[in-house]
Amino acid sequence: MNPxxxxxxxxxxxxxxxxxxxxxxxxxxxxxxxPDPEPADHPPVxxxxxxxxxxxxxxxxxxRQCGGGPTSLPATLTLIALGGAxxxxxxxxxxxxxxxxxxxxxxVAAGLLVSALICLxxxxxxxxxxxxxxRLGQVxxxxxxxxxxxxxxxxGFAPVAWVFSQSTENVAAMGALHLxxxxxxxxxxxxxxxxxxxxxxxxxxxxxxxxxxxxxLVMLQMTTALRPFVGTAPTLLPTEKKFFLSHWGDxxxxxxxxxDSRR
Amino acid sequence: MRSEIAVLxxxxxxxxxxxxxxxxxxxxxLWLGVTVAGAAAFGAAMxxxxxxxxxxxxAIKFPLVILLTxxxxxxLNAMLAPLLGVNIGLRQSLLAVLMSFxxxxxxxxxxxxxxxxxxxxTPPQADAGSVHHSHALVLVTIVAAIAFAGIASxxxxxxxxxxxxxxxRQALRVLLAWLASNLLLGSQLSWILRPFIGSPGMPVEFLxxxxxxxxxxxxxxxxxxxxxx
Numbered sequence: 001m002n003p004x005x006x007x008x009x010x011x012x013x014x015x016x017x018x019x020x021x022x023x024x025x026x027x028x029x030x031x032x033x034x035p036d037p038e039p040a041d042h043p044p045v046x047x048x049x050x051x052x053x054x055x056x057x058x059x060x061x062x063x064r065q066c067g068g069g070p071t072s073l074p075a076t077l078t079l080i081a082l083g084g085a086x087x088x089x090x091x092x093x094x095x096x097x098x099x100x101x102x103x104x105x106x107x108v109a110a111g112l113l114v115s116a117l118i119c120l121x122x123x124x125x126x127x128x129x130x131x132x133x134x135r136l137g138q139v140x141x142x143x144x145x146x147x148x149x150x151x152x153x154x155x156g157f158a159p160v161a162w163v164f165s166q167s168t169e170n171v172a173a174m175g176a177l178h179l180x181x182x183x184x185x186x187x188x189x190x191x192x193x194x195x196x197x198x199x200x201x202x203x204x205x206x207x208x209x210x211x212x213x214x215x216x217l218v219m220l221q222m223t224t225a226l227r228p229f230v231g232t233a234p235t236l237l238p239t240e241k242k243f244f245l246s247h248w249g250d251x252x253x254x255x256x257x258x259x260d261s262r263r
Numbered sequence: 264m265r266s267e268i269a270v271l272x273x274x275x276x277x278x279x280x281x282x283x284x285x286x287x288x289x290x291x292x293l294w295l296g297v298t299v300a301g302a303a304a305f306g307a308a309m310x311x312x313x314x315x316x317x318x319x320x321x322a323i324k325f326p327l328v329i330l331l332t333x334x335x336x337x338x339l340n341a342m343l344a345p346l347l348g349v350n351i352g353l354r355q356s357l358l359a360v361l362m363s364f365x366x367x368x369x370x371x372x373x374x375x376x377x378x379x380x381x382x383x384x385t386p387p388q389a390d391a392g393s394v395h396h397s398h399a400l401v402l403v404t405i406v407a408a409i410a411f412a413g414i415a416s417x418x419x420x421x422x423x424x425x426x427x428x429x430x431x432r433q434a435l436r437v438l439l440a441w442l443a444s445n446l447l448l449g450s451q452l453s454w455i456l457r458p459f460i461g462s463p464g465m466p467v468e469f470l471x472x473x474x475x476x477x478x479x480x481x482x483x484x485x486x487x488x489x490x491x492x
Contacts, residue, residue, distance in 0.1 A: 053352075056342055056345050056346060057345040057350055057352070152342060153339070153342055155338065156338045156339030156340075156341075156342045156343070157339055158338075159334075159335040159336070159338070159339075159448070160335060160336065160339070160444065160447055160448045160451075163335065163448060163451050163452065163455070164451055164478055166475055167451060167454070167455060167475050167476070167477065167478050168477060168478045168481060169476065169477070170478075170481060173478065173480070173481060188346055
């Protein structure tokens with residue numbers, strides 16, 4: 001990575017702007033790695049483990065490959081996202097066991113992938129409105145990278161989440177913990193997306209900010225639309241339509257509901 | 264090989280950094296041995312105040328908390344390091360964390376006789392007249408020892424991360440992220456594996472009957488609420 005990358009906030013104003021967006025710090029330069037060779041020197045990233053490692057340690061390679069010609073990388077990233085979501089979903093399901101052991105993984109995976117699909121057109125539109133020249137395929141590749149990185153981090157959180165899910169009976173506390181893990185992972189995913197657009201030479205900051213809000217809202221609503229993820233309910237999917245704030249408000253205003261429906 | 268523990272304690276990062284590149288099984292076994300032995304000695308001294316059986320339980324449980332925490336957060340820590348600017352892999356991050364736990368284990372092992380001496384001079388838990396004062400004294404001694412070990416080992420870890428990562432900001436970010444993840448899991452594991460100090464009103468046991476009921480943070484929250492009632 002190049003230390004002179006414009007994505008690194010150097011002035012107090014830039015740092016303030018970054019903090020106001022609620023994102024993790026920009027992708028920092030890796031000081032101990034060897035100088036990044038020219039793109040031609042890099043073999044294409046192939047395979048699940050190499051892609052996962054590159055996503056964490058050499059995101060530039062992923063971005064360059066997504067920005068190049070036709071590649072199978074978006075498919076690999078999507079499969080990583082699917083696998084990661086299923087495994088993390090299984091951990092979510094262990095809180096209640098029984099049907100939730102298959103329902104929660106299916107819901108987590110469906111929720112993440114459907115959210116990304118729903119938001120892909122708007123990401124393309126908003127980035128274009130902000131002057132980005134990225135093609136739909138490139139935007140799709142970056143979005144797949146976002147979701148793959150998000151689920152990779154969720155995999156890292158999985159052992160911690162499992163320990164808590166075996167200990168607490170409190171549905172609200174467990175839900176809040178999962179939301180916190182999702183928030184951290186999403187923050188890093190969004191940072192990857194922002195860095196990706198900048199690496200492709202597209203300064204889509206304005207549009208990206210608006211889209212970030214939309215994406216987060218869609219993901220939060222998905223937690224209510226596909227409920228319950230944590231705890232149980234008489235039906236697999238909700239029969240009552242609700243906005244996520246209203247759903248959370250119900251739980252917080254009626255604490256007895258927070259502990260009575262673990263299993 | 265044993266002199267390497269002194270190198271770790273002195274924090275000579277120039278010599279330590281290459282150890283994370285190529286793990287030597289004998290060295291890793293030594294680190295694990297020091298961590299387990301130090302934590303076991305400290306745990307035993309801690310539990311001795313309640314009963315010898317509690318000391319034995321603690322000698323098993325205290326190292327278990329440390330080892331399970333480092334294993335449970337290994338993947339997450341390895342992912343967070345490159346994302347926050349220190350481009351090291353799973354093996355390097357695990358070894359770096361293990362090294363810091365080795366330093367903490369060595370310090371805890373070193374102060375375990377002091378804790379045992381404190382406990383020896385403290386009225387027993389069964390002595391109802393002075394139990395509150397004694398409990399406070401033992402608790403403060405334990406907290407002070409753990410805090411000292413934690414601060415010293417994390418300062419060494421910070422210097423190692425700075426050497427591996429090349430910058431203060433990157434190293435600090437990674438250190439804080441690792442501390443947060445270790446604290447999150449470590450506190451919950453300690454909660455599950457309670458009791459450590461024990462209580463005169465309750466039997467000596469390896470795990471409480473309801474070990475898996477509730478969480479450290481719920482208990483902390485409810486305790487805090489009781490303060491304001």
